[in-house]
Amino acid sequence: MRRLGELEAEIMDRLWSWGRPATVRELVDDLNRTRPLAYTTVMTVADVLHGKGMVHREKDGRAWLYEPTRTRESYTAALMQDALAATTDRSGALAHFVGQITPDEQDALRRALRSLNGDDQE
CATH class of the missing domain: 1.10.10.10 (Winged helix-like DNA-binding domain superfamily/Winged helix DNA-binding domain)
Structure with a gap:
């Protein structure tokens, strides 16, 4: 994208x-x-x-x-996916990304991952 x-x-x-x-x-x-x-x-x-x-x-x-034809969030996710595709070390890139986002964004990421894994009970 x-x-x-x-x-x-x-x-x-x-x-x-x-x-x-x-x-x-x-x-x-x-x-x-x-x-x-x-x-x-x-x-x-x-x-x-x-x-x-x-x-x-x-x-x-x-x-x-x-x-x-797509939401702003869907477009943003596609850009993020493309950025990840530019590296051979996705884990390293993700670690750097998570280290640069705010604590609130980290919490939102945790909630999204729990929701995708069906663990959305708190």
């Missing part, structure tokens, strides 16, 4: 945050609050995201409605 480009990430962030399908016009209007972008630029990037399988689109009148 390739990391998203800057504008791709901004578009996906909005779609994930809004939790509903959106048109390019809605995306452009929101993105233009922080920086000027042409409608055609956002439309092109939304089309690229569709080609990458990151969004599904459906015709709504003359416009396309774009909706994420």
Whole structure:
């Protein structure tokens, strides 16, 4: 899974945050609050995201409605999996990772592992 480009990430962030399908016009209007972008630029990037399988689109009148095909968490997990695939020492990489996350994140990781192993009773 390739990391998203800057504008791709901004578009996906909005779609994930809004939790509903959106048109390019809605995306452009929101993105233009922080920086000027042409409608055609956002439309092109939304089309690229569709080609990458990151969004599904459906015709709504003359416009396309774009909706994420995966959750933000699923995307993040895929990036983490790719990062692990870059090493021959997965255990070492995981140990370094766990050593760098906060205690709250370590607790969340423990809960996730217990849940996956069916040991989610505390």
